[in-house]
Each structure stands twice: as structure tokens, then as C-alpha cells.
Amino acid sequence: MPSSKPDRSVKMLFRLYFFLIFSALGALITYMSLHYDHIGFNGIQISTIMIVGSAAVILIAPRYGLVFDRAANKRSVLVASLLIMALALGSIAWLKAFVPVLLLWTIHRAVSGPFYSTSENLSYSIASNSTEPGASSFGSLRLWGSIGYAVSTLISGWIYQNYGFTYNTLLFLVMVALSIAILLLMPGSVFETIGETKQENLSLSAVLKLIVNNRFLWLMALGLAISDPTQDGIRAFEPIFMQRLGLEAGMIGLANSLSALGEVPFMIYADKVIHKVGIKRIIMIVFLFDLVRRLVVWFFPSAGTVFVTSVLTSASFTFRLVSSITLVNLILPKQVTSTANALIGVTMFGVGYMISNALSGFIYDRFGNRELYLLGAILCVISLILALNAGKLEPKPEQTDPNQFAEELG
Numbered sequence: 001m002p003s004s005k006p007d008r009s010v011k012m013l014f015r016l017y018f019f020l021i022f023s024a025l026g027a028l029i030t031y032m033s034l035h036y037d038h039i040g041f042n043g044i045q046i047s048t049i050m051i052v053g054s055a056a057v058i059l060i061a062p063r064y065g066l067v068f069d070r071a072a073n074k075r076s077v078l079v080a081s082l083l084i085m086a087l088a089l090g091s092i093a094w095l096k097a098f099v100p101v102l103l104l105w106t107i108h109r110a111v112s113g114p115f116y117s118t119s120e121n122l123s124y125s126i127a128s129n130s131t132e133p134g135a136s137s138f139g140s141l142r143l144w145g146s147i148g149y150a151v152s153t154l155i156s157g158w159i160y161q162n163y164g165f166t167y168n169t170l171l172f173l174v175m176v177a178l179s180i181a182i183l184l185l186m187p188g189s190v191f192e193t194i195g196e197t198k199q200e201n202l203s204l205s206a207v208l209k210l211i212v213n214n215r216f217l218w219l220m221a222l223g224l225a226i227s228d229p230t231q232d233g234i235r236a237f238e239p240i241f242m243q244r245l246g247l248e249a250g251m252i253g254l255a256n257s258l259s260a261l262g263e264v265p266f267m268i269y270a271d272k273v274i275h276k277v278g279i280k281r282i283i284m285i286v287f288l289f290d291l292v293r294r295l296v297v298w299f300f301p302s303a304g305t306v307f308v309t310s311v312l313t314s315a316s317f318t319f320r321l322v323s324s325i326t327l328v329n330l331i332l333p334k335q336v337t338s339t340a341n342a343l344i345g346v347t348m349f350g351v352g353y354m355i356s357n358a359l360s361g362f363i364y365d366r367f368g369n370r371e372l373y374l375l376g377a378i379l380c381v382i383s384l385i386l387a388l389n390a391g392k393l394e395p396k397p398e399q400t401d402p403n404q405f406a407e408e409l410g
Contacts, residue, residue: 010126010186010187010189010190011126011141013182013185013186013190014123014126014141014186014190015141015144016144016182017119017179017182017183017186018119018123018141018142018144018145018148019144019145019147019148020148020175020178020179020182021082021116021119021145021148021175021176021179022144022145022146022148022149022152022260023148023149023151023152023175024085024152024172024175024176024179025112025116025149025152026148026149026150026151026152026153026156026256026260027152027153027155027156027168027169027171027172027175028089028156028168028169028172030153030156030157030239030252030253030256031156031157031160031165031168031239031249031252031253032092033046033237033239033240034160034165034239034240034243034249034252035092035093035165036049036101037240037243038165039096040096041098042365043237043361043362043364043365044361044362044365045098046237046361047357047358047360047361047362047364048102048361049101049102049105050353050354050357050361051353051354051357051358051361052102052105052106053105053106053108053109053110054109054350054351054353054354054357055106055350055354056106056107056109056110057109057110057113057114057346057347057350057353058346058347058350058351058354059110060110060111060113060114063204064077064111064114064115064118064342068114068118068338073191074122074191075183075184075186075188075190075191077118078115078118078119078183079180079183079184081111081112081114081115082115082176082179082180082183083180084107084108084111085108085111085112085115085176086172086173086176086177088104088105088107088108088111089104089105089108089112089169089172090169090172090173090176091104092104092105092169093165093166093168093169094166113346113350114342114346117341117342117345117346118338118341118342120138120142120321120325120341120345121325121328121329121337121338121341122190122191122338123138123141123142124138124325124326124329124337125334125337126141126190127140127141138271138322138325138326139266139267139268139269139270139271139318139322140267140268142267142321142322143263143264143267143268146260146261146263146264146267146314146318147260147261147264149256149257149260150256150257150258150259150260150261150263151257152171152175153253153256153257153260154253154254154256154257155171155253156168156171156253157249157250157251157252157253157254157256157257158250158253159171160249160253161248161249161250161253204339204343207336207339207340207343208343210332210333210336210340211332211340211343211344214331214332214394215390215391216280216331216390216391216392216393216394217327217328217331217332219386219387219389219390219391220279220280220283220323220327220386220387220390221324221327221344221348222348222386223283223287223382223383223384223386223387223390224283224320224323224324224344224349224383225344225348225349225351225352226352226355226379226382226383226386227287227290227352227376227379227380227382227383228320228349228352228353229290229293229313229316229317229320229376234294234356234360234372234373234375234376237360237364237369237372238306238310238369239252240369241306241369241372242255242303242306242307242310244369245301245302245303245306246303247303247306247307251307255307255310255311256310258311258314259310259311259312259313259314259317260314261314262311262312262314262315263314263317263318266314266315266318266319267318267322270318270319270322271322271326273319274319274322274323274326279323279326279327279330279393280387280390280392280393282319282323283319283320283323283387284384284387284388285319286315286316286319286320286323287380287383287384287387288380288384289315289316290316290376290380291377291380291381291384293309293312293313293316294309294373294374294376294377294380295373295374295377296309297309297370297373298370298373298374298377301369301370301373324341324344324345325341325345327344328340328341328344330393331393331394352379356375356376356379359375360372360375363375
């Protein structure tokens with residue numbers, strides 16, 4: 001009994017933390033492309049912003065994960081990240097020139113990508129190490145991020161429509177400040193649940209070797225990265241498409257809010273469903289689901305269709321997220337999970353993001369929004385082929401030394 005009370009208080013703080021950091025994200029991210037369009041950026045400029053930001057993530061994310069895994073004070077790494085994000089993203093509302101916006105967005109992306117990935121991996125560790133009876137799953141903690149994002153995007157759509165992007169930025173800054181306060185309230189034990197001293201000599205190349213040498217993990221992660229519905233060209237240009245089909249900012253915010261709320265029931269049961277059905281089958285079902293979603297808009301490009309299929313992102317996003325985190329924690333040694341999740345969930349996804357947005361910016365300027373959904377469908381087919389060729393899930397090694405595991409795989 002005594003040990004369960006600290007567990008409950010830590011989880012309550014972590015739920016609030018997730019609520020706040022994703023509320024901050026929802027206050028701005030959904031409306032960034034609308035803001036760029038409003039200040040006169042064209043499709044190539046918008047996609048360039050996304051691509052350069054992803055390039056920065058690719059370079060920074062693995063090192064961020066490594067720094068976090070090794071850091072003596074992990075709390076300070078997260079607090080510093082939030083401060084950088086507030087300064088970078090919080091300044092864009094007052095700028096109209098392309099180069100400064102590009103620079104600030106790049107700084108934000110370089111930090112925010114690995115920050116969210118690391119926070120999610122930390123919560124997975126907290127859930128799996130809980131001593132509380134009937135312990136919460138990762139999904140039941142992460143769902144509060146979905147709720148925060150849903151509430152924030154709904155409110156932010158109304159704010160953007162009536163007051164403008166500057167007020168969305170002010171809401172973002174308030175949420176970041178509250179997130180930092182929650183981090184400071186958390187007990188130090190929270191930040192000791194992952195990472196161990198024996199990994200101090202581990203290099204990024206060694207972690208990458210663990211990933212690449214495991215065929216199942218490598219191909220599944222590659223498939224997830226290629227067709228990620230929250231980091232592709234469709235996502236970047238969809239708010240503009242909705243607006244041009246006649247939907248106001250409030251309705252665009254509602255679509256994102258409903259999608260985030262839709263994640264809640266999936267988050268609660270995702271862990272159980274994945275373990276019951278099998279992670280490979282779940283990922284393949286997700287690829288098929290997203291393929292159908294993309295083709296529906298391609299064949300029926302109406303405001304209603306785009307709205308509904310955008311809301312349905314909740315199902316595929318949830319199972320993609322939980323599957324990605326679970327893959328790493330099922331297959332790789334505990335000491336490298338933050339670094340590995342950064343390499344997969346941020347760097348690999350960032351490469352997919354760059355490729356998708358590069359193609360999307362060109363297609364958007366030459367053909368329009370509808371053709372982006374055909375591109376998305378093609379990427380889903382490629383992901384499905386990769387999953388079919390991934391083989392079987394290999395069991396997690398019993399030893400905890402990641403260098404020894406790398407040698408065995410090699």
C-alpha cells in the first residue's frame with residue numbers, strides 16, 4: 001500500500017504533464033500552415049519549412065536521446081527543451097519574412113521532436129515499472145495528451161478565427177509555462193526509471209546497429225515512418241485544403257479536436273489489443289486502414305469527406321504510436337530505449353516527413369490538394385509491402401548489456 005500512493009501521485013502529475021504539453025502543441029501546430037498561407041508563403045516555401053525542420057530533427061534527435069539517457073539530471077533536459085521551444089515557436093507570430101520563420105521553426109522542430117518522443121518513452125517506463133495494483137498502461141497515460149490536444153485545438157480554432165494567430169501563440173506560451181511547473185513538481189525518482197550507468201560508453205552507431213540488425217524492427221519501423229499520417233505532406237496542407245473547400249478555422253479546429261478525442265478509447269485499450277492480436281497484424285491493419293482513408297478522399301474530394309477522414313486519423317495514429325513505442329521496448333534492451341525511440345520515432349519518421357513534404361509541395365503547386373491523397377495511398381502500399389516482408393518478432397534478449405546484444409546480432 002505505501003508504494004502505490006507515490007505511484008498514483010506520479011501518474012497524476014504525468015497525466016497533467018501530457019495534457020499540458022500536447023495542449024501547447026495543439027494551440028499552434030494545427031494553424032501553422034494557415035498562418036503561413038495568410039502571410040503569403042507559397043506551397044514550395046511551406047514545404048521547405050517542413051523539410052528543413054525535419055532535417056534538423058534527423059541530426060539532433062538521436063543525440064538528444066543519447067544525452068537524455070546519460071544525463072545525471074534528466075529533468076533539466078526536458079525543462080531546457082520547453083524553454084527553447086517557447087522562445088522559437090513563440091516568436092513566429094510576430095514575423096513575416098521567410099528566412100527568420102524558417103530558422104525559428106527549424107530550432108523548434110529540432111528540439112520538440114525528440115522532446116515529445118522522450119516524454120512518451122519515459123511514460124512507458126513509468127507504466128511498466130509501476131508497483132500499483134492494476135497498473136496503468138502506457139496508453140492510459142498518453143491519452144491525456146490526446147485530451148489536451150483535443151481541448152486545445154477546439155479552443156484555438158475559435159481563437160484563431162476571432163482574434164488571430166497572435167492569441168494562439170499566447171495560449172501556447174501559457175501551456176509551456178504550466179508544463180515546466182509540473183516538471184519541477186515531479187519527484188526525482190521519475191527521472192531515474194530509464195537509463196543505467198552501464199550504458200555510458202554506448203554510441204549512436206551501436207544503437208543504430210541494434211535496430212538495423214533486427215529485420216522485424218527495422219522493416220516495421222521503416223513502414224511506419226514512410227506513411228505516418230501526422231507527419232506527411234497531407235497533414236501539412238490539409239488545413240488549407242479544408243479552408244478552400246469552405247470550412248472555417250473553427251471547423252478545422254473541430255476536426256482536429258474530434259480526432260484527438262477519438263484517440264482516448266483507443267489509447268485505453270491499445271496495449272491490450274496489440275498484445276492480443278499481435279503487433280505485426282495490428283500494424284498491417286493500420287496500413288490498410290490509412291490506404292482506404294487516402295483513397296476515399298481521392299475518389300470523393302468534398303469538405304465532408306476530408307473532415308471525416310481527418311477525424312478518423314485518431315485510430316491509426318494511436319495504434320501507430322503505441323506500436324512504435326512497444327516495438328522498441330519489446331525488442332531492445334532497456335538502457336537504449338530513449339535513444340532508439342529517438343532514432344525511430346523522430347529521425348526515421350523525419351526522413352519520411354522530408355520525402356513526403358518535398359513531393360507534396362511540388363504536387364500542391366502543380367496539381368492541387370486532391371493529388372496529395374493519391375501520394376499518401378501509394379506510400380501506404382509501400383509500407384504494407386515492407387510489413388509483409390518483416391518476418392517474425394524476435395524475442396527480447398535476456399541480457400541487459402546492449403553492446404553484448406549488438407555483437408550477437410552482428
